[in-house]
Amino acid sequence: MHVDPSIHTIDTAFQRDDFDAAYLIVENGRAAFIDCGTGLAVPAMLAALTRAGCTPEQVEWLILTHVHLDHAGGAGLLMQQLPNATLVVHPRGAPHMVDPTRLIAGATEVYGEAEIARSYGPILAVAADRVVIAEDGHTVDLAGRPLLCIDTPGHARHHLCVWDARSRSWFTGDTFGLSYRELDSAQGAFIVPTSSPVQFDPEPLKQSIAKMLAYDPQAMYLTHYGRVAPPQKLAADLVEQIDAMVEIGRQCDGRPDRHRCLVAALTALYLERAQAHGCPLDDEAVTRVLAMDIELNAQGLACWLDRDRR
Incomplete structure (x- = not known):
């Protein structure tokens, strides 16, 4: 192209x-x-x-x-x-x-x-x-x-x-x-x-x-x-994951360990998708690449959950 x-x-x-x-x-x-x-x-x-x-x-x-x-x-x-x-x-x-x-x-x-x-x-x-x-x-x-x-x-x-x-x-x-x-x-x-x-x-x-x-x-x-x-393909991937992230947020909301739950579930989501995508890195390396984004995504989901509840 x-x-x-x-x-x-x-x-x-x-x-x-x-x-x-x-x-x-x-x-x-x-x-x-x-x-x-x-x-x-x-x-x-x-x-x-x-x-x-x-x-x-x-x-x-x-x-x-x-x-x-x-x-x-x-x-x-x-x-x-x-x-x-x-x-x-x-x-x-x-x-x-x-x-x-x-x-x-x-x-x-x-x-x-x-x-x-x-x-x-x-x-x-x-x-x-x-x-x-x-x-x-x-x-x-x-x-x-x-x-x-x-x-x-x-x-x-x-x-x-x-x-x-x-x-x-x-x-x-x-x-x-x-x-x-x-x-x-x-x-x-x-x-x-x-x-x-x-x-x-x-x-x-x-x-x-x-x-x-x-x-x-x-x-x-x-x-x-x-x-x-x-x-077009990447957009479909994004929309699938946005929906999955919303579901993760709902499942973790209300738990005393909500942040830990969000981080763990997001990590599992991205690792599963990375494996299906054939990413060349192992799980530990993928987690290392995405670590900052996983943390920020968990914080952002928490902000949305709190705002949505209000």
């Missing part, structure tokens, strides 16, 4: 290699970033520009799928290096880019102060006059190449995905799940939904996936990690 050479995958080096991607699209000498990783990723973003034959002055857009720190934590620092760029963000995410105080506080509550300092680097504000709010259907014009932003809740209420008609591809942030290359098999990519705290909502997530499939895409560009295809 043809891979568009104007799309560049950038490893932001968050946590480990091949875990957290941002993207650079170059069109007629103009450039757009989609997501940017943490503040520690700014050198990698600028180096990617150089490799693509571009300068910071040629970047017109930084489009954020959502404002979780592994996607957007470095936006303020990166925008300082991009004198002609405008930041594009979901209406619910825009206030957190202009004033990241609550974003930092929320992330600190989930991850702890030490982890924020170690993994995320400086989290800076973006000037309000450099921010464009992308309502559902907003189109960014990159030198005549339209990049369509659509509202895609489910992972987060402030999530958008970006449709590039030129490559017939979506830039999916976390709405289309996680897929790590070391879990690939002869059957292709192995994919897992992400329900990380605090706004997971299964039905809107399935609706967002269906909305993307309606464009008949050829590929999906995931933050975690890289380009995957075919979208």
